[in-house]
Amino acid sequence: MASNANQNHNADDPVLQWVTFRLDGETYGINVMQVQEVLRYTEIAPVPGAPAYVLGIINLRGNVVTVIDTRHRFALPTGEVTDNTRIVIIEADNHVIGILVDSVAEVVYLRQSEIEMAPNVGNEESAKFIQGVCHKNDELLILIELNKLLSDHEWAELEDI
Amino acid sequence: MSDSKTDDVLQDYLSDLLGVGSESESSTRSAASPAIAAPQSEAVKPMPLAEKDVMAIKREQLQKLLQSARVQVEQVADVDLNEPAAVPVQAPVVPVSQVTSKESPSVGETLEAIEDAVALNVLDEQLEWLDNGRPRWAQNTFEVLLFKVSGLTLAVPLISLGQIQPLTDELTPLFGQADWFMGLQPTASGKVRTVNTAKFVMPERYDPAFEQTAKYVISINGVPWGLAVDNVEQPITLSPEDVKWRGTRTQRPWLAGTVKAHMCALLDIPMVGKLLTDSDKNARLA
Numbered sequence: 001m002a003s004n005a006n007q008n009h010n011a012d013d014p015v016l017q018w019v020t021f022r023l024d025g026e027t028y029g030i031n032v033m034q035v036q037e038v039l040r041y042t043e044i045a046p047v048p049g050a051p052a053y054v055l056g057i058i059n060l061r062g063n064v065v066t067v068i069d070t071r072h073r074f075a076l077p078t079g080e081v082t083d084n085t086r087i088v089i090i091e092a093d094n095h096v097i098g099i100l101v102d103s104v105a106e107v108v109y110l111r112q113s114e115i116e117m118a119p120n121v122g123n124e125e126s127a128k129f130i131q132g133v134c135h136k137n138d139e140l141l142i143l144i145e146l147n148k149l150l151s152d153h154e155w156a157e158l159e160d161i
Numbered sequence: 162m163s164d165s166k167t168d169d170v171l172q173d174y175l176s177d178l179l180g181v182g183s184e185s186e187s188s189t190r191s192a193a194s195p196a197i198a199a200p201q202s203e204a205v206k207p208m209p210l211a212e213k214d215v216m217a218i219k220r221e222q223l224q225k226l227l228q229s230a231r232v233q234v235e236q237v238a239d240v241d242l243n244e245p246a247a248v249p250v251q252a253p254v255v256p257v258s259q260v261t262s263k264e265s266p267s268v269g270e271t272l273e274a275i276e277d278a279v280a281l282n283v284l285d286e287q288l289e290w291l292d293n294g295r296p297r298w299a300q301n302t303f304e305v306l307l308f309k310v311s312g313l314t315l316a317v318p319l320i321s322l323g324q325i326q327p328l329t330d331e332l333t334p335l336f337g338q339a340d341w342f343m344g345l346q347p348t349a350s351g352k353v354r355t356v357n358t359a360k361f362v363m364p365e366r367y368d369p370a371f372e373q374t375a376k377y378v379i380s381i382n383g384v385p386w387g388l389a390v391d392n393v394e395q396p397i398t399l400s401p402e403d404v405k406w407r408g409t410r411t412q413r414p415w416l417a418g419t420v421k422a423h424m425c426a427l428l429d430i431p432m433v434g435k436l437l438t439d440s441d442k443n444a445r446l447a
Contacts, residue, residue, distance in 0.1 A: 026333060026334070074336040074337070075336050075337060076336060116352065117443050117444075118335055118345075118443065119335070119338065119342070119354050119441045119443060119444070120337075120338070120441055120442040120443040121338050121339045121342050121437075121440045121441055121442070122337070122338050122339030122340070122342065123339075124336075124337035124338065124339075125337070126336055126337035127335075127336075127337030127338060127442075128337070129336075129337065130335060130336075130337065133333075133335075133345060133352065135347055135352070138331075139331070139333075140331065140333040140345055140347060140352070142333070142335060
């Protein structure tokens, strides 16, 4: 059912839903099917010895969830926590993690054909996180490939936290 | 001042601005001597008729585009009138010889597809340098557009230019890219991948103020890339003899030569387009 809701029957040009969030003044999108829930900011317990991209852990109804520092991951400057700050709980590569964002905006519908390939110039590893770009509602959405957010090695690192 | 002394002064000026001799090159450039070679053989091969036609068409298109950019810039200037820090916009002044009527969408789309195909073809052809030490696009007199980047005057041949669009707040940076990539500028004709020209051309002397002073992006015909510039000046006509062509282009292959009369560097814009396209890993995968 959820799959049907997410995908139009037009097989040639499916319509996908994206949850958009703001980070350092730009708007990003993640596939709604990978979003489990959106939480208000809650205290994140730091973990000694954790990798730099890990902010810490939170207790989500009895489950421990690791929260990723999205700004660090995207090589963006650090930001402050505000009333709009959210932790988006996502499922990526069969793992559940949280990503810290400046705010969550809306859900948008995008046709596959509307998504354009983004350039990848330079040598930064983080460029691979960008799945594509799309112009919607007079702004440019940067669509994130969550399954590439962490490498196999990094997922293994998170398991050890 | 003798001719050779004048050449030396110009060489020093441009070498200084372009940071010739520095080791810190971007990944798109290789390392070799930046020396600018004296012009070689002056023999000029007759240009094929079809190529002349293409050049004439491109010139006409660019005249229209320059005019359209002026209109857009004037609109931007109007919007900024209430802002105290607004800088007066220096619009390119280009005579308009003809006014085109609006075409029906189907005809327009067809023409656009033809123009794109022609543009790609032209870009490939224009990459070639002939035995006389000049690029194919400079076998006869050619028109160039002068523009300013962080105080440096650059010239680009009109043959490979696309549109001139104002840079706006809609310029969207992307993380994880090379430092010379400014972002994506949405325009009516698509998203222009905007290059920080100052950082690309003279990284050793880069002034971060350029990001505030850059007003336009000049797109390169046939590729989705464009160069951010401070302002655009008049197009001028050059003869091949006006340019001191570079003999060795292993380092800074995008630099075609220097124009003494205008104290500027002449960009090999088809090569710039190729270098930018080649630098995109996603384009290589596609």
